[in-house]
Amino acid sequence: MTDFWSFLFIAVLLANGICLSLPPGNALTRLNGAVSCGLAIVLLFYCLPVLRDWDQSHDWVRQAMFWMLAAVTIGSAVGTISMRSPVYCAIWFAMTLLATSGLFLLQGAQFLSVATVILYAGAILVTFLFVLMLAQPQGLAFYDRISWGRRTSIVASVAGALLIFGLLLAFVGTPEDNDRFPETEVTQSSFDAKLGQKADDKEQRGHMEKLGRELFSRHLISVEIAGTLLLVALVGAIAIVIQSQKPKRLADSQEGARGDG
Amino acid sequence: MDSQLADLQNFLVIGGLLFVIGLVGFVVRRNLIVMFLCVEMMLQGVSISLVAWGRYHNDWGGQMLVIFIITVAACEAGIGLALILSLFKHSGSLDITSWQEIREEGQPAFVDQAIPEETEEDRVWPKLTPAGIEPELDEDDLAHRSKV
Numbered sequence: 001m002t003d004f005w006s007f008l009f010i011a012v013l014l015a016n017g018i019c020l021s022l023p024p025g026n027a028l029t030r031l032n033g034a035v036s037c038g039l040a041i042v043l044l045f046y047c048l049p050v051l052r053d054w055d056q057s058h059d060w061v062r063q064a065m066f067w068m069l070a071a072v073t074i075g076s077a078v079g080t081i082s083m084r085s086p087v088y089c090a091i092w093f094a095m096t097l098l099a100t101s102g103l104f105l106l107q108g109a110q111f112l113s114v115a116t117v118i119l120y121a122g123a124i125l126v127t128f129l130f131v132l133m134l135a136q137p138q139g140l141a142f143y144d145r146i147s148w149g150r151r152t153s154i155v156a157s158v159a160g161a162l163l164i165f166g167l168l169l170a171f172v173g174t175p176e177d178n179d180r181f182p183e184t185e186v187t188q189s190s191f192d193a194k195l196g197q198k199a200d201d202k203e204q205r206g207h208m209e210k211l212g213r214e215l216f217s218r219h220l221i222s223v224e225i226a227g228t229l230l231l232v233a234l235v236g237a238i239a240i241v242i243q244s245q246k247p248k249r250l251a252d253s254q255e256g257a258r259g260d261g
Numbered sequence: 262m263d264s265q266l267a268d269l270q271n272f273l274v275i276g277g278l279l280f281v282i283g284l285v286g287f288v289v290r291r292n293l294i295v296m297f298l299c300v301e302m303m304l305q306g307v308s309i310s311l312v313a314w315g316r317y318h319n320d321w322g323g324q325m326l327v328i329f330i331i332t333v334a335a336c337e338a339g340i341g342l343a344l345i346l347s348l349f350k351h352s353g354s355l356d357i358t359s360w361q362e363i364r365e366e367g368q369p370a371f372v373d374q375a376i377p378e379e380t381e382e383d384r385v386w387p388k389l390t391p392a393g394i395e396p397e398l399d400e401d402d403l404a405h406r407s408k409v
Contacts, residue, residue, distance in 0.1 A: 018282065022289050024377075044274070070275045077279055077302060081286030081295075086355075089295045093302065096279075100305050103275065107312045109324050116308075119331050124301070124338045131342045132294055135349040142379045143291040143356040149377035153289055160285040167277040171270050214321040215328070222325075226332045233336030237343040244347035 006047050007168040013040035015161030019154055021082040023147035030082065037078050041071055066106055073099040084144050086136060090128050097121040110207050265317060272313035279306030293345050293355045297338070304334050 017040055020033030045067055076099060079092035097120050104113035147153070205213075215223060283302035290296055308327045315323020345355070352359040358376050 014278075018285055066271060070271070073275060074278055074282070077282040080298060080302060081282060081290065086292050086294045089298055093298050096302065096305065100279075100309060103272065103309055104312055107272065107316050109312050109315075109327075112308075112312065112324055112327055115328070115331060119335060120301075120305075124335055127338055127342055128294060128298065131346060135346060136292075136294070136355050141292075141354065141356070143354070143358065144295075146377055146379050147289055147291045148374070152374070156285045156288045159288075160281045163281045163284070164278060167281070168274065171274070211321070211324065215325060218321075219325050222329060226329055229336055230332065233339050237339045240340065240343040240347060244350055 004169075004172055006043070007172065008165055010040050010044050010047065011161040011165035011168065013043065014164060015157040016040075018078060018081070018160060019157035021078060022153040022157070023082070023084065023145060024150050024153065033082070034078075037075065041074050045070070062106065065102070069099050069102040069106065073103065086132055086144065087129065090125060090132065094121050094125050097125070108207075111211050269313050269317045273310055276306045276308075276310035276313065279303075279309065281306075291356055291358060293348070293357055296357070297341055297345070301334060301338070304330055 013036055017033045017035075017037030020036060021030045022033075025033075073096055076092050076096040080089050080096060083089045083092060097116055101113040101116040101121075104110075104116060280303050283299045283306060286299035286302065287296050290299065308330055311323040311327050311330075313323070315321065348360065349355055361372065361376075362370075364370070
């Protein structure tokens with residue numbers, strides 16, 4: 001059921017849900033927005049293609065896992081942009097990251113799922129929360145409650161709906177109609193067994209070993225550049241913080257000199 | 262439909278949705294931290310798409326790029342949060358409209374819309390559940406204080 005009008009309806013419903021749940025608005029409006037978003041997500045999953053071969057026993061479990069994780073991802077994403085307190089936004093984003101990690105695991109990217117949880121949710125998000133603690137301890141400020149007003153929310157949601165609809169248009173119709181997605185020779189079993197397996201490699205290696213062999217051979221220069229980038233960012237962040245504290249120290253030292261003299 | 266193609270389509274839609282929701286959030290919100298969170302959400306959407314394409318083509322390249330996306334996002338978060346702290350120190354709030362006046366010397370102001378004022382019906386505070394037990398008050402004590 002992947003046709004033009006159903007995708008348009010889903011885009012409109014999702015935009016309506018997002019627009020109602022964005023900042024200016026009371027609890028009832030936001031509840032309406034959440035219900036509309038949930039309806040759009042359910043309809044979207046009804047429209048997305050299901051796996052064709054149901055005879056393999058593990059396939060329906062995989063599809064159910066995908067639906068659950070995808071629903072949690074999209075719901076948490078809408079929750080991130082619509083909360084009044086920025087701490088709640090950060091916590092919803094952590095939920096989004098956990099669901100994204102599950103989606104990575106479904107795709108066979110085991111290292112990435114663990115790396116997302118450890119680095120993104122465990123380090124970057126905690127840094128965000130630290131800055132929130134230092135910079136906005138009270139929450140529910142007026143610029144969070146009304147943001148840019150109702151008009152901007154409507155216009156942004158319409159633009160988002162158009163973008164989603166445009167992205168979904170690539171999947172309209174069956175694959176035999178258009179040749180954008182040619183048949184691939186990769187099947188489930190060949191993918192699991194042979195991801196990253198070179199043609200001349202005889203022994204079976206684990207996921208981390210294959211990822212390491214790929215990362216440090218084909219992408220070695222990128223690894224070195226990434227390390228340098230991290231060093232530069234570290235030095236830059238410290239320099240910014242020191243620079244922002246300079247005038248205060250200068251004023252203090254001048255005051256001290258006047259007091260002595 | 263080929264099951265690999267169906268898989269790819271599912272994950273691409275989710276990645277695209279995450280990107281668009283992040284985009285809408287970046288445009289709509291005024292808080293610097295929440296805008297930054299929406300940028301990170303856009304990066305997550307792209308990561309999902311990359312991993313899906315990598316699986317479809319049986320290629321490691323998607324996952325490699327996601328590793329570097331995580332690295333760059335960490336650097337960006339470090340520097341960005343240092344800058345946000347400096348901005349907060351100067352202006353006292355995390356609002357970006359407090360920095361709307363930054364422009365060159367002779368440049369006229371270009372403002373898309375006026376900053377919305379907060380009306381009375383916007384002031385919705387969260388409802389707190391009452392905690393604790395109300396103490397039993399002596400009626401005579403309330404009317405006339407026996408001791409001071």
